[in-house]
Amino acid sequence: MADVARAAGVSSQTVSRVSNGDSAVIEATRRRVLDAMKELGYRPNSAARALKRGDFRTLGVITTSLSSTGNVRTLEAIATNASRAGYAVTLIPLDAPTRDSVTGAFTRLDELAVDAVVLIMEVHLLDTGSLILPPHVKVVVVDSDASDRFPVVDTDQHEGARAAVRHLLDLEHHAVWHLAGPEESFAATRRADAWEAALREEGIEPPPLLRGDWSPESGYEAGLRLAREPECTAVFVANDQMALGVLRAMHDSGKRVPEDVSVVGFDDIPEAASFIPPLTTVHQDFAKVGELCVDVALRELRGENVADGTRLVPTRLVVRDSTAAYQPSPRRA
Structure with a gap:
């Protein structure tokens, strides 16, 4: 950063502001700093900045299966909406839906430094007892029975x-x-x-x-x-x-x-x-489910008061040719 500041003829603080996208830097100065970064091959260390801010711009997703249509399409929608908001997604699929596997997944995500976790828990735990999630983690639950302990998003x-x-x-x-x-x-x-x-x-x-x-x-x-x-x-x-x-x-x-x-x-x-x-x-509407998951997670991260309980995404019947009015048939009679 000091090398860039010398090459651009500015202070290290100005280089920092340009790196962080501060709009207070005038355009001519910003361009000079960016040109110096390019010439010297300088890249801001996003990981170091994230550690300093405590903001990793990453959402964790834990899912019990990648074989079901609902899980895959919900995951796709979460990733799409997270990307639009400037967040990456770290995925951890579970070998089996047990308390230990879910707890282990949360531990791994904590080590990988994510800001919030979306838990796609479509099945009951194989072992008995209720799931206890880390109290310090922002969590959104999908397709599960979490009662009123967490924000839940589900199709109706x-x-x-x-x-x-x-x-x-x-x-x-x-x-x-x-x-x-x-x-x-x-x-x-x-x-x-x-x-x-x-x-x-x-x-x-x-x-x-x-x-x-x-x-x-x-x-x-x-x-x-x-x-x-x-x-x-x-x-x-x-x-x-x-x-x-x-x-x-x-x-x-x-x-x-x-x-x-x-x-x-x-x-x-x-x-x-x-x-x-x-x-x-x-x-x-899996796209809406994913959008709501990301929206709730980001609101939690902004410190907004997000109520626990279930948010239902409406369904609709699509009538095609596989249904018709009942017709008595001689064979049935």
Whole structure:
């Protein structure tokens, strides 16, 4: 810095101001300093400045999986919005959702010097007991049951699932079957609870619940079982990838969609409109989830009073060709 100051004919303090983007430096002086930096090959040490300020311009993200559509798209949205705000993202995926693994991830992020942490905790902990997070860390939780202990951002899973079931009931189907996600998933639990509640509101006894693992393969296996149920005319599937498997199983079993069986998914992945037939599904706004996560984290860092509790991002039903009004068929009769 002293070498740059001598070459530019200014003080070291002026070089520091230029390095930090201080607008008080007049343009001619700023240009002279920048030219001297370039000539001498000087680069400000951002790590040293960060240590001095205690501001690292980095958000940490801990996630339990990089295989699910929701996690990947939420992570992408967080990274995009963080970058727009001038922040980098440090990612730590967990091998298993345990208290020790989450605690270890927080320790690593503390060592790597991040300003705040986004915890994408889509599943229950494998070990018993509640998760205790470091009290000095600014935390935003995604897709989890953190009650009122932390700021939480989530899609309105309940309303989205309810809209899917209501759509099928409005098409005069007598009942709606459900292929749920894994039992340990918070999202799967919320969607299954909403499915059951919507049926009981209409005085309909819910059919037996089926479960998959979010994959098309598990959807195919469940779809073969559903195709053998003569009373099954409508299926709400907990995600689009399992719904793809259900569509194939219905085709292989000689069932027509939507003439014999209507199918609704959840997520609205980009490929959903290209399924055969195009899939009716519940749209999740992952971009908004990521935007809210970053917004809440940065507000916490600015010292604003951020209330704990859940912020819900609305869903919307996207109606395509995989659903139709109930039609009694001679085969079913």
